[in-house]
Amino acid sequence: MxxxxxxxxxxxxxxxxxxxxxxxxxxxxxxxxxxxxxxxxxxxxxxxxxxxxxxxxxxxxxxxxxxxxxxxxxxxxxxxxxxxxxxxxxxxxxxxxxxxxxxxxxxxxxxxxxxxxxxxxxxxxxxxxxxxxxxxxxxxxxxxxxxxxxxxxxxxxxxxxxxxxxxxxxxxxxxxxxxxxxxxxxxxxxVPESLPRKVRSTGLSWKQADPFVGILRVASDPNVLILCIVVFMFLLPEAGEYSSVPAYLKLTMGFDFVELSTLVAFMAILSITINVTLGSIVRAIGAKRAIVLGLMLELLQLTLYAVGVEKWQMWLAGNVAALGSITFPAVSAYVSLYTDGESQGAVQGMITGMSGLCNGLGPALFGILFYLSDMDLSEDRISLGSLRRERTVAAPFMFGAIYVLVGLLLVYVYVPDEKDSRGRKEEFSALKYTIEMEDEVQRS
Structure with a gap:
């Protein structure tokens, strides 16, 4: 085959x-x-x-x-x-x-x-x-x-x-x-082949296939460590939210399929718009402030999902969520300003690895939290009215909001402004040198 x-x-x-x-x-x-x-x-x-x-x-x-x-x-x-x-x-x-x-x-x-x-x-x-x-x-x-x-x-x-x-x-x-x-x-x-045969690798090592190698390297630099922790703090609830919100709105909040598909389409349009204008936003307020703005929007929409009981609150949360999608691109923009050109690949690779980990853990965590908070549906609880009366706070979304709040505080306290970060590029260059030496030993 x-x-x-x-x-x-x-x-x-x-x-x-x-x-x-x-x-x-x-x-x-x-x-x-x-x-x-x-x-x-x-x-x-x-x-x-x-x-x-x-x-x-x-x-x-x-x-x-x-x-x-x-x-x-x-x-x-x-x-x-x-x-x-x-x-x-x-x-x-x-x-x-x-x-x-x-x-x-x-x-x-x-x-x-x-x-x-x-x-x-x-x-x-x-x-x-x-x-x-x-x-x-x-x-x-x-x-x-x-x-x-x-x-x-x-x-x-x-x-x-x-x-x-x-x-x-x-x-x-x-x-x-x-x-x-x-x-x-x-x-x-x-689709044509993009990688010529003459530049392809000739062998495969376990280190290349180990998904934790990039993440473990994070500990060698405290600045990269903070960035990756922040990414983990907001992407974990974001991944869990995206996996559960459509079913949550349909089965718990009474959205019909037309309303739900309209909301998803509107969120996608807003997300495209905010990401296309990311460059202008970063130039206007700076990359760090763009990250803070995205985290504040994510905190707001998770809180709305957690405590809201009306459809208009869910619509507002969805629109805020679309605007909050600026956070991860803003982190990438910050890294591009925070590191020199030769170091970006190493740092971006670590952040991408953290993103992949969250995409796996987030949905599973939210599903378990829904189950533990007795919010899974059963035939004797299918009435929307009874669900609203029984529920005061949706625990998974409130957990996510607390998680994002911690990430927001970390950014505010520990992540330097762009003007303060320029002097730290040498630290990233040292990290890159360490990684390159490890890879060279591995190839040898």
């Missing part, structure tokens, strides 16, 4: 490798899954009626943790066998669970969680961009990837809901499967 995939990956693509190729892949992949946003909520409630939030968190959490563990290995293998082969494999496994939704609900969720082992196309996509984009254009290209991800959610959930209303869930799954098949076909025949 692997030899067949290698042979297929040798097919030359269309034109020279470019960022545009990978943007199409990212858009089609998340558009297919965006179509299933509303059907998945209905299927979750049908399959796990007594533990909906718990199972949603566990499915998303297991997938995220497996992706975190396997991403370095996939990236290292792409250095050896080329980007196109690993991109083809990861796109296939990312899309593999979709058709199972019409066959067996339990196995759909089981395969969805396990697909995280090989369904990590984003790591290969970032490597592809690094191959084809000049250094001065990489930040912009990564921003375009994030905007493309958000753009796929502008119409996909609403379109999936419309198709479900008119023709049923099976038709939505069919359309999503066709989009996924189109994506696999595009990778196979249109």
């Amino acid at each position: 692997f030899k067949i995939l290698v042979a297929l990956a040798s097919i030359s693509g269309v034109g020279k490798p470019s960022v545009c190729h990978i943007l199409v892949v990212v858009f089609l992949e998340y558009f297919a899954w965006g179509l299933l946003t509303m059907p998945m909520i209905a299927t979750l409630k049908e399959t796990f009626p007594d533990h909906t939030f718990l199972m949603n968190g566990l499915v998303m959490g297991v997938k995220g943790i497996l992706s975190f563990l396997s991403a370095p290995l996939i990236g290292a293998l792409s250095d050896i066998y080329g980007r196109k082969l690993l991109l083809l494999i990861t796109v296939i496994f990312t899309c593999l669970p979709i058709p199972l939704m019409t066959i067996d609900n339990f196995w759909f969720f089981m395969i969805s969680s396990m697909s995280g082992v090989l369904g990590v196309s984003f790591s290969v996509a970032f490597a592809y961009v690094a191959d084809v984009a000049p250094k001065e254009e990489r930040s912009r290209s990564y921003g375009l990837m994030s905007a493309t991800f958000a753009a796929s959610l502008v119409i996909a959930p609403a379109l999936g809901n419309l198709i479900m209303d008119l023709y049923g869930i099976n038709t939505v799954v069919l359309v999503a499967t066709l989009v996924s098949t189109t994506n696999v076909t595009f990778v196979l025949f249109a």
